[in-house]
Amino acid sequence: MKNPEQVRSLVLAFLMVGSVMVGVFYLDIDDVGLEQPPAISAEEPGDFVIGEVLSIKVTIVDEALDELVLDVTLDGDRVANVYLDEKGSFVVDISHLDVGLHALKVIARDKNLLETRWFTEFTISYPAEDETRIDLDHGEEMTVNHGDNIRITGNLTHSTITSCIFIWTDALLEESSLGMPMTEDGDFYLDFSNMQENLTITMEATCGVNIITVDSKFVNITVIPPGEGEGGDLTQGCTDPAADNYDAEAEEDDGSCTYDGGEDNGTGEEPSEE
Incomplete structure (x- = not known):
């Protein structure tokens, strides 16, 4: 039979082992509780004009970056060759995208299968352009005495005047047309001499680099018969x-x-x- 001292030593040893085991158990619980999913942050471009933003930088924070599994899609298509740098960042190229609504989605999954999802939408648009506008100095109705000369004048307005195609005709535009004489500021004129009969001039301007707009004007010239004009x-x-x-x-x-x-x-x- 063991003496009291031996029993006491065994009890103390048992208590010490039990305390250690309980401590380890609680430490494991704490460690599990401290595990966090990957954190994702990125630039959100919002709405912008085409060519202003060429890429989106994404940064991921995690205790084991080299063990992350990434799933990156742009407009539903998987982005290939996504590699994190030493700071946990990667760049998605969007320079090839056309105008319209687009979406970028990132899923990061760590070694403990904890997952974080990040999503953003952005809209790419063309630069703003003015509407095409033809302004006549004299309106669309003109009167001239028989045999007199007449000049049609006006101005073509657009933000990129060099993109404009400006034509005119005294027949149907589909049948024949001529280029409208015009200055770099959009001022134009047409001269007609020795007017003998009524005439209708049709003019049409088509302007725009990315957004095409059209404007047209008709000028009706009425020739006053001999003796009925201002000549008396x-x-x-x-x-x-x-x-x-x-x-x-x-x-x-x-x-x-x-x-x-x-x-x-x-x-x-x-x-x-x-």
């Missing part, structure tokens, strides 16, 4: 080519025609012989 009354004279005093510039016969050297009888007819 018609030119009076003999309009009969057979008369001795025929006046080629006369616009209205005034009864002054004479024939065979005779005098005007006031009727434009040859005087009777008695």
Whole structure:
């Protein structure tokens, strides 16, 4: 039979071993409780003009970066060759993306199968461009006396005037057209001389680098017949080519025609012989 001292020593040893085991057990629990999933942070570009942002940098924080499993997708397509640098960062190239809505998704899973997901959407757009606009100095209705000259003037407005295609025609644009004479500031003009009949001019401008807009204008030119314009009354004279005093510039016969050297009888007819 063991003496009391031996029993006491055994009890103390048992208690010490038990304390150590309990401590280890609790330490393990604490360690499990301290395990955290990977932390993901990244630049979120938001909305931007094409060409302004070329890449997105993503950074992951974890105690074992080399054991992380990454799943990165851009617009649903898996991004290949994703490698973390020593700081836990990698870069996703977005320079090839066209305008529109896009999405980047990152999933990071550590050695303990703890997982973190990160997601962002961004919109790429074209630079803003003005609407194409044709302004006429005189409106779309013009009037000119028969035989007079006339000039159509105006201005074409757009943020990139060099991108504009500006044409005009006095027929149908689908059938034929000419380039509109225009300065670098968009000022334009068309000259027409010796107007004989009514005329309609159609002009159309198409402008834009990425966003195409179109504007068109119609100019109706009304020619006032001889004698009805600002020149006053018609030119009076003999309009009969057979008369001795025929006046080629006369616009209205005034009864002054004479024939065979005779005098005007006031009727434009040859005087009777008695």
